Amino acid sequence: MRLVFIASLIGIASLAGVSGCSKTLSTSQKRGQACYSLNCYDCHEENQLGLIKAPPKLHKIFSHHNLPDGTTTATDESVREVIINGKRTMPAFNGRLSGGQIDDIIAYLHRR
Helix, strand or coil: CHHHHHHHHHHHHHHCCCCCCCCCCCHHHHHHHHHHHHHCHHHHCCCCCCCCCCCCCCCCHHHCCECCCCCCECCHHHHHHHHHHCECCECCCECCECHHHHHHHHHHHHHC
16 A cells, blocks of 8 residues: 555656656756856867867766777766866866866766
């Protein structure tokens, strides 16, 4: 009886758009989104700097086995390293972003 009641509540919540898989961002992800918008978006989304070779899009970066370079495994640590040290034409953000800001960007990238 109790399972039927819980299943009914889950069904109602799903119909109402309320579920554990909602599209709302956590506080960290919201901060990451703001930081991404200020520091990453112009190159990785819009190429507003007019770079000859556009940087890769980062949408669903963690759903792939490797980062866009094709050789580095897509993990939090490898993404953190690229943000801190830069890679190819991407500048290093070491000293420009705090560890917390980098963590927030990574949290946001997990939701993109």
